[in-house]
Amino acid sequence: MGIVEDAISPSTCNRKARMTIDWQSLDFSYRDCKCHIRYIWKDGKWNDGALCEDPYLRIHIAATALHYGQSAFEGLKAFHCRDGRVRVFRADENAKRLETTATRIRMPVIPADMFTSAVHRVVRENLDYVPPYGTGGALYIRPLLFGSGPRIGVRPADEYTFLILVMPVGNYYKGGLTPVSAIVVDGFDRAAPQGVGNVKVAGNYAADLKPNEMARSQGYPINLYLDAREHRYIDEFGTSNFIAITRDNTYVTPSSPSVLPSITNKTLMTLAKDSGLKVEQRPIAFDELSSFAEIGACGTAVIITPVNRIVRNNDIVAVGPDTGCGPVLERLYNAVRGIQVGDVPDVHGWNRTVN
Numbered sequence: 001m002g003i004v005e006d007a008i009s010p011s012t013c014n015r016k017a018r019m020t021i022d023w024q025s026l027d028f029s030y031r032d033c034k035c036h037i038r039y040i041w042k043d044g045k046w047n048d049g050a051l052c053e054d055p056y057l058r059i060h061i062a063a064t065a066l067h068y069g070q071s072a073f074e075g076l077k078a079f080h081c082r083d084g085r086v087r088v089f090r091a092d093e094n095a096k097r098l099e100t101t102a103t104r105i106r107m108p109v110i111p112a113d114m115f116t117s118a119v120h121r122v123v124r125e126n127l128d129y130v131p132p133y134g135t136g137g138a139l140y141i142r143p144l145l146f147g148s149g150p151r152i153g154v155r156p157a158d159e160y161t162f163l164i165l166v167m168p169v170g171n172y173y174k175g176g177l178t179p180v181s182a183i184v185v186d187g188f189d190r191a192a193p194q195g196v197g198n199v200k201v202a203g204n205y206a207a208d209l210k211p212n213e214m215a216r217s218q219g220y221p222i223n224l225y226l227d228a229r230e231h232r233y234i235d236e237f238g239t240s241n242f243i244a245i246t247r248d249n250t251y252v253t254p255s256s257p258s259v260l261p262s263i264t265n266k267t268l269m270t271l272a273k274d275s276g277l278k279v280e281q282r283p284i285a286f287d288e289l290s291s292f293a294e295i296g297a298c299g300t301a302v303i304i305t306p307v308n309r310i311v312r313n314n315d316i317v318a319v320g321p322d323t324g325c326g327p328v329l330e331r332l333y334n335a336v337r338g339i340q341v342g343d344v345p346d347v348h349g350w351n352r353t354v355n
């Protein structure tokens with residue numbers, strides 16, 4: 001155990017740190033908080049974890065995460081609710097998904113109760129950094145699990161590090177939901193059908209960096225990937241799931257072996273059903289795009305980004321209103337936000353209070 005024992009001194013300066021954060025101007029940039037939490041897996045078991053103020057860690061030069069990408073992450077949020085309490089949204093789902101990812105790349109599993117207790121410990125210690133109710137912000141929570149033990153032969157490491165960092169993030173939409181244009185980058189695939197696209201491994205984002213930069217340089221903030229086998233079906237955007245509303249009010253989203261199961265998408269599907277929409281998870285051909293009434297990209301960071309134009313070579317598919325968001329996706333967006341900050345009853349029991 002011994003390596004993560006950095007002492008936490010009861011901090012008086014954090015109140016001040018909090019006072020100096022301009023909650024309205026927060027974006028998604030990294031910033032240090034008071035501390036992160038860090039656990040080590042060695043000799044077949046996890047230690048008890050420790051809170052660490054130093055945002056740097058000492059890591060072996062032969063760590064498998066660095067050489068072979070034996071690394072996985074998660075993303076979730078805590079919110080300051082209307083009643084003054086701080087609540088974490090659906091952490092149990094992140095625990096389950098991390099277990100799937102860890103198993104796929106031969107890392108030790110983190111028991112669900114250890115995962116949620118780690119989340120609550122680190123959030124509790126950083127309460128001063130949770131944006132106040134009404135600012136539209138949240139505390140972004142980033143769990144990370146990776147092989148930290150040395151190994152050059154290609155086999156799983158003997159030692160793993162699990163850490164959770166947090167940072168305050170602002171409301172992505174300052175003046176209502178703003179639609180974006182997306183582009184299909186046919187020269188690249190994000191993930192193979194039986195590869196690792198369905199788990200949250202670090203390398204999947206590296207694969208998207210170049211296509212995403214190419215898309216951005218052409219004026220498209222997000223890029224859409226098609227299925228790697230035929231380029232006929234829609235998979236997902238680089239870091240968010242594809243969702244659409246049909247003209248007869250059905251919520252559709254691709255079923256594909258290479259799509260990452262988004263918790264936001266799962267949440268939206270439940271709320272869509274609650275509100276009487278039909279929900280279909282099925283292969284969606286690229287050719288179907290023009291038949292949709294509304295299209296969105298969904299993920300924890302922004303919940304829903306409306307997409308009103310998708311470009312592929314010389315073809316442009318325009319969907320939904322030119323400005324703003326379509327009515328169904330906007331309603332679903334508001335429903336998720338409402339539950340997260342306690343404005344709407346949490347009938348599914350998705351929130352957990354940080355005590």
Ligand SMILES: *Cc1c(COP(=O)(O)O)cnc(C)c1O
Pocket residue numbers: 075200204236237238239240241260261262263264265298299300301
């Ligand atoms: C994390 C992620 C998403 C969004 O998942 P959420 O659980 O909704 O945040 C979508 N696509 C990819 C590729 C991802 O890595």
